[in-house]
Amino acid sequence: MLGADQAHKPLGARQAQKLRTRQALLDAGLRLLEHQSLSSLGLRELTREVGVAPAGFYRHFRDMGDLGVALVEESFGSLREMVRAIRGEQAKADEVIDGTVAVIARYVREHRPHFRFIARERYGGVQPVREAIADELRLFAEELASDLAAQPESEGWSPQDVRMLADLYVDHMVMIAIAFLDVPPEHPESEEDIANIARRQLRLIRLGRSHWLDD
Amino acid sequence: MLGADQAHKPLGARQAQKLRTRQALLDAGLRLLEHQSLSSLGLRELTREVGVAPAGFYRHFRDMGDLGVALVEESFGSLREMVRAIRGEQAKADEVIDGTVAVIARYVREHRPHFRFIARERYGGVQPVREAIADELRLFAEELASDLAAQPESEGWSPQDVRMLADLYVDHMVMIAIAFLDVPPEHPESEEDIANIARRQLRLIRLGRSHWLDD
DNA sequence: CATGTCAGTGAACAACTGTCATCCCAACTG
DNA sequence: CAGTTGGGATGACAGTTGTTCACTGACATG
Structure with a gap:
């Protein structure tokens, strides 16, 4: 409940996976935004690119x-x-x-x-x-x-x-x-x-x- | 078929009305674009603002x-x-x-x-x-x-x-x-x-x- | 006066959108 | 080893989107 550990070394496999998906969303976003602007980028378009369910987006943003x-x-x-x-x-x-x-x-x-x-x-x-x-x-x-x-x-x-x-x-x-x-x-x-x-x-x-x- | 007259004074009432709706589309577009970007401006959103059927847009752009x-x-x-x-x-x-x-x-x-x-x-x-x-x-x-x-x-x-x-x-x-x-x-x-x-x-x-x- | 042009209509299309309640199961905690 | 947590998947919701089509009727032209 308290978020990330104070010591940032022993990162649980649990939250590690979460950060990986979050980073995948950011990377895919950056990729898709190369030829369009943010306001025209769709939520489903992004999650589709990552291979994540649309609702999963809200876990991160x-x-x-x-x-x-x-x-x-x-x-x-x-x-x-x-x-x-x-x-x-x-x-x-x-x-x-x-x-x-x-x-x-x-x-x-x-x-x-x-x-x-x-x-x-x-x-x-x-x-x-x-x-x-x-x-x-x-x-x-x-x-x-x-x-x-x-x-x-x-x-x-x-x-x-x-x-x-x-x-x-x-x-x-x-x-x-x-x-x-x-x-x-x-x-x-x-x-x-x-x-x-x-x-x-x-x-x-x-x-x-x-x-x-x-x- | 040849488009606008070479002399631009005697503008037919027909094409005058067309230019008026075209200008109305441009004006409404500029108004709607004050708080969003062009790529996120919808065709229907625009025609709705002007009071024109969606298909009418294609007569001008x-x-x-x-x-x-x-x-x-x-x-x-x-x-x-x-x-x-x-x-x-x-x-x-x-x-x-x-x-x-x-x-x-x-x-x-x-x-x-x-x-x-x-x-x-x-x-x-x-x-x-x-x-x-x-x-x-x-x-x-x-x-x-x-x-x-x-x-x-x-x-x-x-x-x-x-x-x-x-x-x-x-x-x-x-x-x-x-x-x-x-x-x-x-x-x-x-x-x-x-x-x-x-x-x-x-x-x-x-x-x-x-x-x-x-x- | 008759004929054709054409700006604008309304309906229908398939595809897409953001959002939510729900369940699943792997990973953590004690 | 039990219990809890929470990231992610699912499926459905109600709207919206761009585009096409046959059409109408006011204007323009011969």
């Missing part, structure tokens, strides 16, 4: 929006690794930009369905999912803002200006990731073109940043 | 995607006026930015359902609609690029760099418009906050532009 929120958390979970990778490396300005674009490209390459889902549902028809994505992105922007504020280039900047720069960066990084989504996975030759444009755009923003206090 | 594409054209039709308003005025740099943000705000205020539709379906589940939106935005970016290229600030710029700047501007203007979407129409007091952030972001991009060739 209240409704489709609930599953969508779970998918948001899963997506941003793997994105958080990407963020740490960017924040970790301290290097020259151009190297930071190159590394950022490379990490975005890698993330999209390795988590394509996840990010496609995020892009599609960011302004999609299911409100709780929209809000979950907005929350995650806001959290992302706040972390980036505190990083930027700690850098010497931000000396003399007001907190509001740092935040507006962070928002600009986050919005644009999402746009970059979406651009990477369009390159066909079978032959990623055009990926370098997109990366080139993205790098120049980020460089232009950085240039604007370094002259912000020029008067 | 092949399917829902077809109606969606028509809505895209309608949306960008009113947006084109906004673009002309921005391109028309020639003024100091800061005034251009202020005017741009103001025009975006006005467009969203006056065509809120149209733009909400665009934002939701830009990466939504219906492929033809996605492509129609992408085409319109690409056209927009090309026009903006030719405008930018004609300005003295672009001297020495490669066409590719002008285009990457135009893409950056277009993407960000869309983000600004989406931000305006979230302000409640009943009391638009927070609109000025969003406008302030948007102006500073555009100013930062312009700053980067003016130092692009600095070395």
Whole structure:
């Protein structure tokens, strides 16, 4: 009755199976959502794909929006690794930009369905999912803002200006990731073109940043 | 059999009525799409709202995607006026930015359902609609690029760099418009906050532009 | 005035949808 | 080893969905 054990090692075979079905539902959902949006995904369509009775869905999720929120958390979970990778490396300005674009490209390459889902549902028809994505992105922007504020280039900047720069960066990084989504996975030759444009755009923003206090 | 008359004045009462129901379908669609996405909008749900038999829908559109594409054209039709308003005025740099943000705000205020539709379906589940939106935005970016290229600030710029700047501007203007979407129409007091952030972001991009060739 | 065109109708189709009460049986608990 | 728990299956419920069809009647045309 108390849910998962406090110690997470000895997971009963009972709840292990439950988690497996839950994960199967999430995986199948992500697969089906590659070519349609969440609001048009049917409960039976999903359970049919997994091989589970329709009623079994309710053992794991209240409704489709609930599953969508779970998918948001899963997506941003793997994105958080990407963020740490960017924040970790301290290097020259151009190297930071190159590394950022490379990490975005890698993330999209390795988590394509996840990010496609995020892009599609960011302004999609299911409100709780929209809000979950907005929350995650806001959290992302706040972390980036505190990083930027700690850098010497931000000396003399007001907190509001740092935040507006962070928002600009986050919005644009999402746009970059979406651009990477369009390159066909079978032959990623055009990926370098997109990366080139993205790098120049980020460089232009950085240039604007370094002259912000020029008067 | 030849469709509409070449002279568009003497419109038969017959086809006038047809256009009226077609417009009624588009209007009702836009209304219903305010809180859901196109892929979840049902054909019967729409015809019921208009007061037309379900089969009557096919007299005007092949399917829902077809109606969606028509809505895209309608949306960008009113947006084109906004673009002309921005391109028309020639003024100091800061005034251009202020005017741009103001025009975006006005467009969203006056065509809120149209733009909400665009934002939701830009990466939504219906492929033809996605492509129609992408085409319109690409056209927009090309026009903006030719405008930018004609300005003295672009001297020495490669066409590719002008285009990457135009893409950056277009993407960000869309983000600004989406931000305006979230302000409640009943009391638009927070609109000025969003406008302030948007102006500073555009100013930062312009700053980067003016130092692009600095070395 | 007669004829044909065609936007819109109403009925019927098969397939699908979310939801529920119920039972089953493997896995846990003491 | 008994008893309880709970994930999953079953089958049925009442609606809804998109699509097709023959049709009607107001308009347009010759």
